Amino acid sequence: MVIFMEYLHLADYTEYDFYIFHDMRKIADPVYAADCYEILYIAHGIGILETKDREYQASEGDLFLTPPQTPRRLIPTPDLRGIEVYCCYFAERAILTIKSDLEEAFSDYLDFHKKKIPIVHTTDTKTRELRDIIVRMIDEQTTILPCRRNVIEGYLPILLVKLLRNVKSCGSEKIYSHNLMLDTAIRYIHARLYSKVSLADIAKHLKVSPSYTCRLFQKHLGMTTAQYIHYLRVEKVKDILKNTDRPINRITDMFIMDGDYLRQVFKRQTGMTMQEYRDKYNYKYQPAANAYQTPTHGV
Numbered sequence: 001m002v003i004f005m006e007y008l009h010l011a012d013y014t015e016y017d018f019y020i021f022h023d024m025r026k027i028a029d030p031v032y033a034a035d036c037y038e039i040l041y042i043a044h045g046i047g048i049l050e051t052k053d054r055e056y057q058a059s060e061g062d063l064f065l066t067p068p069q070t071p072r073r074l075i076p077t078p079d080l081r082g083i084e085v086y087c088c089y090f091a092e093r094a095i096l097t098i099k100s101d102l103e104e105a106f107s108d109y110l111d112f113h114k115k116k117i118p119i120v121h122t123t124d125t126k127t128r129e130l131r132d133i134i135v136r137m138i139d140e141q142t143t144i145l146p147c148r149r150n151v152i153e154g155y156l157p158i159l160l161v162k163l164l165r166n167v168k169s170c171g172s173e174k175i176y177s178h179n180l181m182l183d184t185a186i187r188y189i190h191a192r193l194y195s196k197v198s199l200a201d202i203a204k205h206l207k208v209s210p211s212y213t214c215r216l217f218q219k220h221l222g223m224t225t226a227q228y229i230h231y232l233r234v235e236k237v238k239d240i241l242k243n244t245d246r247p248i249n250r251i252t253d254m255f256i257m258d259g260d261y262l263r264q265v266f267k268r269q270t271g272m273t274m275q276e277y278r279d280k281y282n283y284k285y286q287p288a289a290n291a292y293q294t295p296t297h298g299v
Helices: 090-107 107-113 127-143 149-167 180-191 197-205 211-222 225-243 248-253 259-270 274-281
Strands: 007-009 018-025 032-034 037-044 047-053 057-058 062-066 071-078 082-089 120-123
Touching: 018 071, 018 127, 018 149, 032 071, 032 082, 037 127, 037 149, 057 062, 062 149, 071 082, 082 090, 082 127, 082 149, 090 107, 090 149, 090 211, 107 120, 107 149, 120 149, 127 149, 127 225, 180 211, 180 225, 197 225, 211 225, 225 248, 225 259, 225 274, 248 259, 248 274, 259 274
Parallel strands: 007 032
Antiparallel strands: 018 082, 037 062, 037 082, 047 057, 047 071, 062 120
């Protein structure tokens, strides 16, 4: 059971009805509650969201909508430095214009508002549509451009609607493969993508031999376990390069492996250095975005 330790007031952060930011949650962080609603997006890492009554598995791409006065704590797995999150705090008055529509359209939101369910938990789309909305909201938060408040106010109802739509469309389990043993292995790798994981570790988890594990991956994925792990890490780095301004040395530091080796693997798989990939694909560098270029914030 959690112990209440810290209380957050929206007015301490902003004069507006909402506040969006990028944060890192660590094992030593205290339990907290807020006087407003919170949308918590798991950007990088994996762990557990602990509340007074239950625990929720928190994986990359998961979102949690929590009501005011709800003590909670996000606990990363022990082998991670922390869990990176995007946080959106907002007062009820910020969504008054759509509140009745949300209650009419989404039974989950009505139950949530009536406190029949404590938290709304959902998962982002495969294209990370919800993540992209929040990142753009954070961009606006950090600019000095005119009407930034209006832009964020416009994004907030879109984020809520798409979040609630996704509650119905996503399942509680993420299926990576129709082969049960391979699916178990892939889940194991995803949970340890930032830390050390080897063929021997995977085989031990599956309770089979390393040679059998290797044949399993070769048969169904056409690659070794090491090649698959490298593939996933490169895909993760590509996603971060495309959608954030995080310095490249901080990206490589996220993984418990040699940074120079990760750069070599990335170039071997993509044909580009990390900086070249960012220059070509980062959403801010695209022609359509150049007219609205905002200061970098390192999300």
